[in-house]
Amino acid sequence: MNASSQSEKVDAIVVGAGLAGLTATALLAKSGVRVVALEATGAIGGSARTDVRGDFSLNLGPHALYRSGAGRAIYRELDIEVRGKLPPARGLALFDGALTKLPLGPWSTLTSGLLSFGGKIELGRLMSRLLSIDPEEHHETTVGQWLDENVRDRQLQQLIEALARLTSYANAPARQSAGAFFRQLKLANEAGVLYLDGGWQTLVDQLANRARKDGASIRTRAKVVALTRQERHWRAQLDNGQSYRADNVLITTSVGPAKRLIETAGTVVPDAWQHQKPVRAACLDLGLDSLPRPANRFVLGIDQPVYLSVHSASADLAPPGGAMIHVAKYLPPDTSSAPADDEAELESLLDLAQPGWREQVCERRYLPHITVANALDCADSGGIPGRPSHDSTRLRGVFVAGDWVGPEGVLSDASLASAKAAALAVMERRTISAAA
Ligand SMILES: Cc1cc2nc3c(=O)[nH]c(=O)nc-3n(C[C@H](O)[C@H](O)[C@H](O)COP(=O)(O)OP(=O)(O)OC[C@H]3O[C@@H](n4cnc5c(N)ncnc54)[C@H](O)[C@@H]3O)c2cc1C
Known part of the structure; x- marks a missing residue:
């Protein structure tokens, strides 16, 4: 031309x-x-995009593919191979500055220090109800309204808010549509997610x-x-x-x-x-020589909007013996924090879950204010x-x-x-x- x-x-x-x-x-x-x-x-x-740095493959922040999401059928239609592994459905909860079991199944609920006895009973009743809810009836209700009307235990409310952040990245219970959250929760429960070998590239x-x-x-x-x-x-x-x-x-x-x-x-x-309104996060992506605490692969913040996951424990993203970790803070849509403070918060989560990580760092990238999605699905816009x-x-x-x-x-x-x-x-x- x-x-x-x-x-x-x-x-x-x-x-x-x-x-x-x-x-x-x-x-x-x-x-x-x-x-x-x-x-x-x-x-x-x-x-x-995935950046290859040394022997590490770094997605732009933590990416998980919903196995029964709308995208999967389209990849199939185009003969695109989705190669990856399911991360285990267990992990730790960060609450009040300490780590305890994340109550996601009967055994972890029983042994977790996160919920009171009453909270555990309420969670047991709530879990099957949550999964049978019709999301389409709740698009105009906020996550916060739904929790106020349906959940009594405050810590249990916080746990569900953390699941809403995990499945959609939205840190906005007073605005996010409960229907959007329930749809994601159903997808996560149906078939889980994959971390992709070699990254999303x-x-x-x-x-x-x-x-x-x-x-x-x-x-x-x-x-x-x-x-x-x-x-x-x-x-x-x-x-x-x-x-x-x-x-x-x-x-x-x-x-x-x-x-x-x-x-x-x-x-x-x-x-x-x-x-x-964009959904944003602060992400710290790390390649480590070795993982100080191999058992601590996943941490979800309950009273802090943070996340840590060793993606290389499930997918091929690091050299043998090494580890690729994503740590993230879910940023609220209406208030802002200093990038250096957010970074310090992510580092202190690492100090707790992976003490000694600083000596193992080979690759490090901090994305203080990355747009995860262009639109927060707000209840007030349907x-x-x-x-x-x-x-x-x-x-x-x-x-x-x-x-x-x-x-x-x-x-x-x-x-x-x-x-x-x-x-x-x-x-x-x-x-x-x-x-x-
Ligand atoms: C930290 C993070 C974590 C995420 N986690 C997940 C997850 O777990 N699961 C999941 O499903 N999704 C996740 N996502 C979201 C997912 O990455 C995005 O939804 C998806 O990649 C968006 O693709 P897109 O093509 O719609 O938009 P984009 O990726 O934004 O692509 C738009 C393109 O348009 C180009 N462009 C802009 N202006 C112009 C112009 N004038 N002319 C030509 N080109 C232009 C841009 O350069 C860009 O390449 C995550 C995203 C981030 C950042």
Whole structure:
């Protein structure tokens, strides 16, 4: 293509090459659509990238794949191999500055120091009830409201709040939709999660290879800065002066760049896009020479919003004898803390669970304020069903996908489910125009 003036014509342009963009690209290419994916940065994968440092594979913070989530079926459809292992369903609870057993099954509940006798009885009754709740009836109730109405024991309430953080990263009981939490809890209980061998980059690379094999083009350092209507087509303008034309555009960026792009197309940003609150975390990712306390593989904070997990104990992410640990703090949406204080809090959790860890550090990366998901599913906006839909841009042939879009899944499951919905919408438009 002539760099400056001409623009290449394709059937569909995908903006962004994270999981949503690559999934949409692979699905479109598989069905014969001529598609180009344009990624602003020098690397594909977005939040699902894995950095290889020495012999350690570091995801961007702790990533766990829900085995029965919406994404899994789409990976299958695209012949993407999901290779990983289930972490054990046991661990420790951090409460009042000390570690005790996390009460997740009958035996650990009995022997855990976390709950009083009354709290244990209440938990026993609650567990089967929690799993039989219909999430769809609770999208407009907050987690906090549900707990106030249904759970008496304060420590048990805190345990359930910790499970809500664990399954969705949201540290917002006064805002998070209980329906969103119950959906995740059901998924976790149905089939659990996988830590992936080699990290999430294995999914990213397979999706890209699959798309390329079916004829898609994936370009990096290709930031889309404007969308304009040119005759019957959309023109995606890149920051280097190049452009592409297509009948269909799928924007798979986070909500901020998506807003800016549809504004350049001359439309008003839909109301449902305006009130999105990101879910954020502070993450400390570590590669250790050896693990000081091999038994302490998983810790969940009950009265502190923190998490520690030795991902390499389940998945292939570290050299033999070494360990890859993710430690994280779930950041609340409405208040802020100093990154150095958050880091110190994560280090003191490590001191408690893995004393002597400092002498074993080979790789260390601190991400003080990373966006985990673009949208907290708030009860006051209707929870997951209240998210913007893939066709909410008000522009013909322009769709959106990502973890803030569509009525299905949270985190990467939402990215994949909305990517599929947007790709199907493009295919449908093509079928209609071919028939006309
Ligand atoms: C710490 C952490 C922990 C997580 N844990 C889990 C977990 O346990 N389970 C789970 O399922 N998910 C988890 N996630 C979430 C998961 O990683 C994301 O939901 C998913 O990767 C998002 O993919 P995406 O394609 O929707 O968006 P992104 O990954 O944000 O991709 C968007 C892409 O668009 C590009 N872009 C932006 N603007 C432009 C432009 N103008 N032109 C071209 N390209 C552009 C960006 O560079 C980026 O590559 C976690 C995320 C984090 C950060």
